[in-house]
Amino acid sequence: MVAMNPTELRTLSALFDCMFPASASVPGASAIGADAYLAGVLAGPYAADLETYRAVCHGLDRASGGSFAQADAGTQHSAITALENGTLRDLREERPGITFDLVLRHLREGLFGDPVHGGNRAMMGWHAVGFPGVEPGFTAEQQRLDYVHPPAARSLRDLPTDTLRKAPAVEVAGGPAPTQEGPTQDGQPRREQPSGEQPWGEADVVIVGGGAVGGFLARKLVMGGLRVVMLEAGATRTGREHRMDELSATAFRNEGGGAKFNREIPTWRRNDGEQATRAIRSQGLETALGGNSVAWGAVAMRFYEDDFRVRSATAARYGADRIPPNSSLADWPLSYDDLAPFYDEAEDLLGVSGQAWTSTGGNPFEAPRHHGYAMPPLRTSGLGELFADAARTCGYHPFPLPAAILTEPFRGRAACTYCSFCSRFGCHVDAKASAQNTVLPEAMNSGLLRIVSGARVLRVLTDGSGRATGVLYRQPDGEERIQLGGTIVLATYTFENVRLLLRSTDSGHARGLGNETGQVGLHYITRQQPAVYGVFGGRRLNRFTGPTAQAQAIADFSADFFDHSDLGFIRGGRIAAFNQYLPTEASAVLPPDVPRWGAAWRDFFVHAFSRTAMLFIDPEILPYASNRLDLDPEYKDDLGQPVTRITFDIHQNERRLTDFLQDKADNLLQRMGATRIWRRPPLTGPISTHDVGGTRMGHDAQSSVIDGFGRVHDTPGLVVLGGSTFVSLPAVNPFLSILALALRAGDKILQDAAR
Structure with missing residues (x-):
């Protein structure tokens, strides 16, 4: 495999050290080993990106008078800014800035991925942000607010073999x-069958x-x-x-989609007037036996009763004119009662933990159930308690999300250990179904x-x-x-x-x-998940402990459970406080006023990693005839077949709904004690794993x-x-x-x- 030459490697190391510079307490990118990580993976899983990096290095050197590594700080900053804006000379990009996104992603992997992949030397990246490393599970005490976790002591290579x-x-x-x-x-074709x-x-x-x-x-x-x-x-x-390995499980690398999905990633445009481009770096989908059931987050909720008759229920309560005229909203050809026996069957096969509604708790809006859940819900973390307390002060009804994760031994499977690696990961004890x-x-x-x-x-x-x-x-x-x-x-x-x-x-x-x-x-329809984030300056939330589905949620603003008479939209959304926060992905979670690279990014993330909460919003996106899938006339997969083309945008009803739900989440974060709050945009991309229709x-x-x-x-x-x-x-x-x-x-x- 052809490698980068010494000049290119010097440019790359200088680039990474400019993007994540050293401080008095935090090593710089090259000391942490991010450049060594990238040099290794360019000869392996990212070999296809080698020529792109050569073009980047050449462009940076050219923009810096011949040598980016020897240029002054101002010149280096200007060259990186050109790369970020897509104006660096000689780069050919499908969209401006896409190459910078690639470079930044690989830098974050080298800083915060497991050391087994060649970066994060001596776990220095984890130590800098306070991530406790690869642990098979956490106790209730370790999930409490303000618990101080010791520095990371082990990676994948340090785990006991039986783990x-x-x-x-x-x-x-x-x-x-x-x-x-x-x-x-050994790479030879199998001939086990005639x-x-x-x-x-x-x-x-x-x-x-x-x-x-x-x-x-x-x-x-x-x-x-x-x-x-x-x-x-x-x-x-x-x-x-992908057990306990953020890098291999990430949607960006998506090793689970290597057999097929990574070769046929759909294209996306907002409307017919736009040119569709590949939805790269989007949510990865699994292509292997078991599909996304291996990588899913395991939240296992039933639809509500009126979810099957949205059009008729909306027209009956508010009048047919409240349905957006350009929406293709329709009723389902079956009812909740038709599906209820099969919900029972699915829950029994999965093994679902949860709390059915009673006077003492649960989701008061849930549809009728013939029996309770197979086992109690996942325990409530310190973050979950903080959210639930704030929700109750607002008059809402917090409840633990039902999850296909065992809290007790069930049919030969073990109970959850509350590790940090669940959504997008296989389960090391088979607690997740x-x-x-x-x-x-x-x-x-x-x-x-x-x-x-x-x-x-x-x-x-x-x-x-x-x-x-x-x-x-x-x-x-x-x-x-x-x-x-x-x-x-x-x-x-x-x-x-x-x-x-x-x-x-x-x-x-x-x-x-x-x-x-x-x-x-x-x-x-694809789920837009316009989360609201909050940093708690004086508290350690320890959100990196426990699975995603170990969550508290409210459904008070879901479906039609609140009066829409004076609102400019119909339907609603769920708000939940999720666990699971891993450093590579978390390093991209930034307020709009924090740059994506440089000392300000470093300082913010080092402080905020253990102090950041996310209130996850699942809004109900309506169907529209203009949002559709077809075959792309230009882009092909590796077999020469056209890939799927997505035409999707959100409409005014969903924008107003998102504003409403984000206002509610913002208020909850303030009550929880957040000192810095920001919002994701209402349109978050074309693929979400909640892709339907x-x-x-x-x-x-x-x-x-x-x-x-x-x-x-x-x-x-x-x-x-x-x-x-x-x-x-x-x-x-x-x-x-x-x-x-x-x-x-x-x-x-x-x-x-x-x-």
């Missing part, structure tokens, strides 16, 4: 192992996608006696990946499920009558195969569900399957793609499941509802098969 022992594979004793058609560890067009024979059901939807659906179907083949684009894995530690072992043990990994599905196949009969998929070695089945289920993420339908054409579906009425891709369900084929059971209106034999089927996006995490809808569809598939 990160190898997790069991998804098969159980006596059951067949998932088929791995990808390369072996070659040919269709090695598995015709299945009763073919499931495209081995994530949570595919896994939970597969279990239901094989328990009902059907033969299922699941095609997964990524590799098999245990469900404990994933497809691997819940449904896949039982499904595999049935002998009726075959999992084909490394299978990138290219299109859905149909017969002469237009019925879906199978899929065409590509193996890692380039060979293409066909898998036939009686029912074909698309159970991929929103973007891929839409992309597969649009790419699957036949003589009767020239615009793609499900798209006779032009509905595929319409009504796309595009294959909307409904009774009418003129305004939807599928019916209430996921069956595609214009293509018999084809079912679509997942977030893409949502009609709206309530102020609730969608994961539990996605699973409940999949389980309900599974019942219907079994009923149809029985006939």
Whole structure:
């Protein structure tokens, strides 16, 4: 591998030391090892960025009269400012400043990532900000406010070997192992199965996608006696990946998306008049067995009753004219009561901790439940108590978020240890539910499920009558195969569900399957999460202890639980105080008056890391026909297929709602004692992992793609499941509802098969 030359390395070291300079108490970037980290990864995972860095070094030297490293401070500052603004000569950028974003991200990784990756020498970066390092868990006392944690003493390499022992594979004793058609560890292709067009024979059901939807659906179907083949684009894995390693789990590097998503990142534009560009450095999605169920934050909430009839309920209470005229808001083709039994089933499979509403606590707005949760909620941290106390003084009703994280041993899984690494990480004790530690072992043990990994599905196949009969998929070695089945289920993420339908054409579906009425891709919604941050100058919040879902929340401003008569918007949002705050990501959380680099950035972050709270807002973003997904006419993935193009912007209703919710969060932070408060912008990006719509369900084929059971209106034999089927996006995490809808569809598939 070609490396940077000594001149380039000197420029890089000088650049990093200007961006994170030394102070009397904090070492500079090169002393911490950030430049050494980058030099290493440019010969490894970031090799594709090497030429970009060479151009940066050349441009900085040229802007500094020949040598950036030897230039005076003023000249260096001007050159870095040009890089940040996208005006440094000879840089070719898709958008101004994108190269600086890359450099800054890599600097932060070298400063605050685990030392095992080559930076953060002797944990100096962690010591500077007060991060306690890689710990398998924290006690209640260690989560209290103002607890002083000792300096970081260990990284990944220092953990006892049994802490990160190898997790069991998804098969159980006596059951067949998932088929791995990808390369072996030595890089040679596997030939464990006979070659040919269709090695598995015709299945009763073919499931495209081995994530949570595919896994939970597969279990239901094989328990009902059907033969299922699941095609997964990524590799098999245990469900404990990225354990306690912020760098490998980060959305920026997204090693979990390396098999597919990182090669097909969608493009984004706000409207038809803009040129779409890649939504790079956006939220990463997992491409491997178990999908995002390995990396999710594990908040497991049900929708509220009126979330299924938003349009009719709004019109009945306020009049139809209160619905924004450009919104495509609609009611769901099913009710909460229709889904309630499947919420029960999903919670039982996951193992959900929580507190059902009673006179002594819980969420008073929750929909009726037939029984309580399987176990008590996650304990309340010091930050959670601070938030809950402030909420009560305002007359609100704080409650612990229900989470698919065990607080007691459950079906062979251990209870949560309250470590710092949960959302975006696999769980080192299997306390957090994933497809691997819940449904896949039982499904595999049935002998009726075959999992084909490394299978990138290219299109859905149909017969002469237009019925879906199978899929065409590509193996890692380039060979293409066909898998036939009686029912074909698309159970991929929103973007891929839409992309597969649009790419699957036949003589009767020239615009793609499900798209006779032009509905595929319409009504796309992504969650804007306009958080409000607060720094508590005199207090240590220790937010870096405990999982994200160890949170207190209020739903007083969700749905239509408050009067909108005199407000300029409809619907609402949830406000919550989350835990989990890790230094690499946290180093980008800055008030608008703090620059992103230099001494001011260093001083702010060193002080604020252990003192910063975030009130996380989940607003209900309405659907609009102008927000949609289609195939990008220019950008292709690594197979030469068009990537998904996102056209998305928020509208006036959501801007007013965001202002309202941020005002409430601001007031709560003041009551909690924050001394410095700032807000994220109302439009935070095109991808959020709460991405829904595009294959909307409904009774009418003129305004939807599928019916209430996921069956595609214009293509018999084809079912679509997942977030893409949502009609709206309530102020609730969608994961539990996605699973409940999949389980309900599974019942219907079994009923149809029985006939």
